[in-house]
Amino acid sequence: METNLPTIVSITADPLDLDFLLAQITLPTTGAAAMFSGMVRGVTHHSGTRQTTYLEYEAYQPMAEAVLRQIADEMRQRWADLQGIVIVQRVGRLYPQTPTILVACTAAHRHTGVFEAARYGIDRVKEIVPVWKKEVGPEGEFWIEGEHHLKSGE
Amino acid sequence: METNLPTIVSITADPLDLDFLLAQITLPTTGAAAMFSGMVRGVTHHSGTRQTTYLEYEAYQPMAEAVLRQIADEMRQRWADLQGIVIVQRVGRLYPQTPTILVACTAAHRHTGVFEAARYGIDRVKEIVPVWKKEVGPEGEFWIEGEHHLKSGE
Amino acid sequence: MNRVTILLFATLRDYVGARSLELEIPVGTTIQGLTETLVKTYPRLEKVKDSMMAAINRSYAADEQVIPENAEIAFFPPVSGG
Amino acid sequence: MNRVTILLFATLRDYVGARSLELEIPVGTTIQGLTETLVKTYPRLEKVKDSMMAAINRSYAADEQVIPENAEIAFFPPVSGG
Numbered sequence: 001m002e003t004n005l006p007t008i009v010s011i012t013a014d015p016l017d018l019d020f021l022l023a024q025i026t027l028p029t030t031g032a033a034a035m036f037s038g039m040v041r042g043v044t045h046h047s048g049t050r051q052t053t054y055l056e057y058e059a060y061q062p063m064a065e066a067v068l069r070q071i072a073d074e075m076r077q078r079w080a081d082l083q084g085i086v087i088v089q090r091v092g093r094l095y096p097q098t099p100t101i102l103v104a105c106t107a108a109h110r111h112t113g114v115f116e117a118a119r120y121g122i123d124r125v126k127e128i129v130p131v132w133k134k135e136v137g138p139e140g141e142f143w144i145e146g147e148h149h150l151k152s153g154e
Numbered sequence: 155m156e157t158n159l160p161t162i163v164s165i166t167a168d169p170l171d172l173d174f175l176l177a178q179i180t181l182p183t184t185g186a187a188a189m190f191s192g193m194v195r196g197v198t199h200h201s202g203t204r205q206t207t208y209l210e211y212e213a214y215q216p217m218a219e220a221v222l223r224q225i226a227d228e229m230r231q232r233w234a235d236l237q238g239i240v241i242v243q244r245v246g247r248l249y250p251q252t253p254t255i256l257v258a259c260t261a262a263h264r265h266t267g268v269f270e271a272a273r274y275g276i277d278r279v280k281e282i283v284p285v286w287k288k289e290v291g292p293e294g295e296f297w298i299e300g301e302h303h304l305k306s307g308e
Numbered sequence: 309m310n311r312v313t314i315l316l317f318a319t320l321r322d323y324v325g326a327r328s329l330e331l332e333i334p335v336g337t338t339i340q341g342l343t344e345t346l347v348k349t350y351p352r353l354e355k356v357k358d359s360m361m362a363a364i365n366r367s368y369a370a371d372e373q374v375i376p377e378n379a380e381i382a383f384f385p386p387v388s389g390g
Numbered sequence: 391m392n393r394v395t396i397l398l399f400a401t402l403r404d405y406v407g408a409r410s411l412e413l414e415i416p417v418g419t420t421i422q423g424l425t426e427t428l429v430k431t432y433p434r435l436e437k438v439k440d441s442m443m444a445a446i447n448r449s450y451a452a453d454e455q456v457i458p459e460n461a462e463i464a465f466f467p468p469v470s471g472g
Contacts, residue, residue, distance in 0.1 A: 016173075017173065018172040018173050018176065019170075019171065019172050019173060022172065022191060022253065023251070026193055026251045026253075027251075028195070028196035028197045028250055028251065029195060029196070029197045029198070029199065030193050030195065030251070031192060031193055031194075031195045031198075032190070032191075032192055032193070033189075033190065033191045033192075033193070033253075034188070034189070034190055034269075034272070035187075035188070035189040035190075035191070036186070036187065036188055036189075036264065036269075037176060037186075037187045037189070038185060038186055038187075038264070039180055039184050039185055039186070039187070040185075041182070041183055041184065041185045041262065042182040042183070043182045043183045044183070044185075044262070045183065045262070096182055097177070097180045097181075097182065097184070099176065099180075099187075108195065108198070108199070110190065110192070110273075110276060115188075115190075115269050115272070115273050118188070118269070119264075119269050122264060
């Protein structure tokens with residue numbers, strides 16, 4: 001694994017700047033990037049319709065950044081052609097239609113696993129990164145709990 | 155197929171603004187976006203190393219935009235949960251590390267085919283959109299030809 | 309006769325030496341027929357004619373397709389966008 | 391005795407009523423032992439203790455893991471980021 005390949009992981013209260021972040025992982029040899037972004041839903045259709053006024057994201061920041069780095073390492077182990085990786089989780093009070101996370105990875109060509117790697121990255125973020133969100137809406141506020149219970153070794 | 159879902163297709167000489175384009179396809183019900191971006195490689199490793207000074211992209215613009223719209227329709231037919239779609243191809247003189255294309259699609263959740271749809275979109279762009287690029291480097295200039303020969307019905 | 313506009317892209321433009329041509333062709337001419345006419349006039353097209361793609365009025369057209377009146381025809385090599 | 395810092399997140403913070411605690415625990419205490427101690431002191435944790443996750447010094451820790459000296463322990467519910 002080359003050590004000079006860019007890996008950017010961060011828990012931040014700042015807005016996500018996709019163009020800037022993508023530029024950070026675009027090398028002279030880069031030809032392809034796959035990205036995933038999640039947003040706050042203002043309206044959720046799921047056994048009825050729920051309105052969300054905002055989400056309040058909280059992180060165990062130092063551990064969360066360490067786990068993001070672990071996920072980036074897992075991506076590199078599984079997809080050896082990856083060049084740059086970005087995993088940035090935004091925290092704080094986030095309103096509907098605001099991007100909350102970016103998982104992005106680059107490679108020389110698109111048939112190198114970039115799509116699978118980005119998908120793996122967001123799946124792992126939702127499984128193991130210590131971040132929680134409280135949903136605030138017209139019917140009050142409640143913490144959203146993940147469904148993933150860690151197995152030993154994760 | 156709902157008709158008020160945003161579909162943005164364009165052949166443009168302007169820089170791609172990912173944050174802006176993503177916002178255009180983020181609805182109140184949107185929770186996930188998958189994106190693909192391609193960039194100009196300055197250095198290509200492929201049976202030796204090739205340097206690229208810049209690429210000159212040319213399009214048969216009205217047909218290219220019609221074909222982009224056709225590809226967006228194909229994506230919607232295959233992945234019924236898609237909300238917004240962006241396919242923007244940049245043309246003109248583009249230097250290494252510059253994004254040349256964005257294919258992006260949104261949905262309420264990530265397990266809706268957004269990754270597969272974005273990948274399908276870029277594959278189709280490379281197959282059927284009438285755009286060509288001339289590569290200019292230290293050893294002169296030459297047109298890059300695609301490898302896809304259309305079958306009847308495409 | 310049928311007056312058509314022919315647009316040429318990428319390498320084909322270099323081989324023909326023009327971005328577009330205005331041509332009078334017999335009514336009933338197919339894409340294949342027009343291709344053969346162009347190859348006779350511009351012999352450099354000979355080596356690429358098997359990979360040439362054609363469009364009629366901004367839609368892909370097969371060799372056997374008959375060219376309608378006042379059509380906008382385009383010829384181009386395999387695409388390489390993205 | 392071993393002096394440790396305990397950090398609490400999300401619902402657990404609400405149930406305990408604090409973001410962090412400083413505690414003296416017997417040397418050799420495991421995560422499971424500390425969890426039981428906390429549940430006794432803060433009975434509202436009872437209903438969530440089976441889904442509580444723990445970290446020692448910013449790494450996930452299993453129930454049987456022994457807590458080292460001066461450790462930073464964290465307890466939290468299943469994560470929900472992204």
